[in-house]
Amino acid sequence: MRCTVNGGRRSSADGRSRSSAAALARRSAAEARPAARGRAMGGAAMRRRPRRRRALVESFESEKKLQDDARAREEAQIRRAVELSLQAALATALRTERRRAQQELRRRAGDAGAGPSNAPPDGQ
Numbered sequence: 001m002r003c004t005v006n007g008g009r010r011s012s013a014d015g016r017s018r019s020s021a022a023a024l025a026r027r028s029a030a031e032a033r034p035a036a037r038g039r040a041m042g043g044a045a046m047r048r049r050p051r052r053r054r055a056l057v058e059s060f061e062s063e064k065k066l067q068d069d070a071r072a073r074e075e076a077q078i079r080r081a082v083e084l085s086l087q088a089a090l091a092t093a094l095r096t097e098r099r100r101a102q103q104e105l106r107r108r109a110g111d112a113g114a115g116p117s118n119a120p121p122d123g124q
């Protein structure tokens with residue numbers, strides 16, 4: 001804008017006073033800014049994207065946590081089932097071993113001439 005001096009009063013080339021021209025420039029720049037921001041950076045949509053992105057990330061993290069929790073529960077169930085199976089196998093093996101040991105003791109006792117505890121005293 002070119003300024004001319006009219007009787008000591010400065011004005012812009014289009015006849016407006018300098019302050020109103022500056023105000024108009026500021027107003028038009030302010031009005032143009034959201035539109036430019038809207039085109040260049042997304043404007044309000046750009047401000048919403050981080051929220052949307054954050055919501056997506058939180059949703060993903062929540063889904064991942066649910067999957068991790070489900071996997072951990074499943075692994076715990078498998079560990080418990082294996083543990084119970086091993087305990088049952090161990091109990092069976094111990095019973096079998098005890099039975100064999102008792103049979104061996106009975107066999108050895110029979111070799112020594114001692115009969116079962118409920119045998120008649122005369123050996124019949």
